[in-house]
Amino acid sequence: MTNLSGLQASRPPEAVYIHIPFCTNKCFYCDFNSYVLKDQPVMDYLRALEQEMELTVRDNPPGVIRSIFVGGGTPTVLKPEEMEYFLKTVRTYFPNWAEDIEFSMEANPGTTDPDKLAVMKAGGVNRVSFGVQAFQNELLSGIGRIHNTDDVYRSLDNARAAGLTNLSIDLMFGLPNQTVDMLGESIKRALALGLPHYSIYSLKVEENTLFHTLFNKNQLPLPTEEDELAMYLLLMSSMEEAGYGQYEISNFAKPGMESRHNITYWRNQDYYGLGAGAHGYARRMRHINVKGVSPYIEATKNGLPRLNAYPVTQEEAMEDFMMVGLRMREGVTGEAFRKQFGRQLEDVFGRPLQKMLSAGLLEHEGGNYRLSRQGILFGNDVFGEFVGVLTEI
Template identity: 85%
Template sequence: MSNIATNSRPPEAVYIHIPFCTNKCFYCDFNSYVLKDQPVMDYLHALDREMELTVKENPPGVINSIFVGGGTPTVLKPDEMEFFLKSIRTHFPNWNKDIEFSMEANPGTTDRDKLEVMKAGGVNRVSFGVQAFQNELLEGIGRIHNVDDVYRSLENARAVGLNNLSVDLMFGLPNQTVEMLAESIKKALELDLPHYSIYSLKVEENTLFHTLFNKNKLPLPNEEDELQMYLLLMSSMEEAGYNQYEISNFAKPGKESLHNITYWRNEDYYGLGAGAHGYARRQRHVNIKGVNPYIEASRKGLPRLNTYAISEEEAMEDFMMVGLRMRAGISGAAFLAQFGKTMEDVFGKSLHKMLNAGLLEQENGIYRLSKQGILFGNDVFGEFVGALTEV
């Protein structure tokens, strides 16, 4: 499906942000707030209003994917969850019969009652933030679950009939060794899930880890170990029959995340909730971040912090950067369909530079990362950042 179609019809993907967490992880810079004393129902009513105003302004078509992220959406109590899911169904009523409806979850926040409410409300895919299979590592990154919670949560999900499950793992964590990651991958693969996301730790500003890093008190693995970790996870996943369809994501055939592919193809999507980003009709928006300011703003209209038009140059850069994250690569035909120009005419110099460096490969009008390019993805993406828009 070419992007030109998404510019002339409504978004087919919905992202919704639930900003509450039981506690703040040490590495997290997401827009999230500790749950205690938060006005949860007021927030859900505000979300309902934002949905109502959004679909009035840009009516939805058939929705192919919904993704509820956070924070930790599963901190909602069953009655709150039920209200929230009913809101979604009310304002986005027309679902593809094969819709992918994902919700992020923390192990330990998903008892059967809540999972049953989720399933009844249409959720059919759950992504658990596991991160590691060593309790000492989990404690060291500020997670409140333990390894037993992981097994119990997955068992509960399967018991209510939720089988399209994914787990997130992390590597490059403080005090993590290559052997520890090998153990985590082995235990994760023993779960025989359809999908795994495996991310390297990035030390982000405004996090506890950033403070420790600046004081030289964050014992991170060295670069060589981190490279070994990435090579190990790629080879382990391949041997187990998982396709690395994107730099950090592995799936059994047909179980790739539809919603994330929307982002990587630079297609339109609704973005709802505090701090959420949306992209439609070549316009991006960012919502107000704080919970109470978001609630107040939604009483007066759309709770926008910022809305800005994306120029054709920026849209072309985005197409290259996010598209090259996918192992399938980017198609010259899709670029031409969206922009009416050939990829070579616009980015020929950068493409040839990356081909000559052995970081890209090209076949039948498709450019994709080479095996070497996967390891140096940021260098490749950086080649297209500002390539057309820098003055």
């Protein structure tokens, strides 16, 4: 096993992920590192986050930052004064921003009043991603969301009034009691908003969630596999007809409005990861932070709040490059692979590439490998072909 060295490994990350773990409530499907806001030590957490920022940039100074993404949880549950403090610390420790920086923040409808949005805008946020999930109130209550469709429209109007126009919404399909027609209605109402970006995910029943408990008791009325496939096909055709490019398996955008931060992940590039439970990747090292709010706060008093940190071998990095890169519709290029690893793509992954080409799940054109239209439907099978390949050789 060899560790990668060279230019890419020594460049400072150009992307920052920051985790705000607080939520108004816990949704029934959610296994993210999030905690109900009531009685939480929010300012202590934000001060601990500042401490982690200080230690992080001391050890690995930032260059020009091209994207910042604040996720959670629901970052917009912060009060305006808490939000102002938080955004000021971000600017303090990551001061050198690209002129066209993408600064995204996740939000839930109903948590973005005009005062808070004004603070966000003043603090540099220029892109907001709303967790809408569906446009049927009965589906929303059935998955544990506390907003309704009126909140969606009000929140989007508030954001635009604050001068925030780079907006995205998340939708979900495969929800309990959801029909193909219901998804079609949600897509229609979403597209009527004319937003630059949409993310649309299928429900995954994760362990340690209420839905997992119900699923094991056979009490979760999920759509059939046939209906879920029909939902995804409807989604792709509707987005394409409306002029949105499917630039990644679950993401659609108007030309030039793709999520720059998420593309950092899909291109297997370095990024800072800050906050409770956050993951980071820099200098061929991955880390995972301590998850709980109070344990995270305590950990920052003694240094970086690491739960685990480990080197990524060149073999693992090459596999990651394929698995995440093929999620993007443009796929992966031999040139990018060679630039990152100093190897020919076909020399390393010739066998699985040929297998997937023969199966019609990959396409190859001019040094570029990408999922075929059929391959999009079987993406996980394709990605799995690149897992563990190099340890078998």
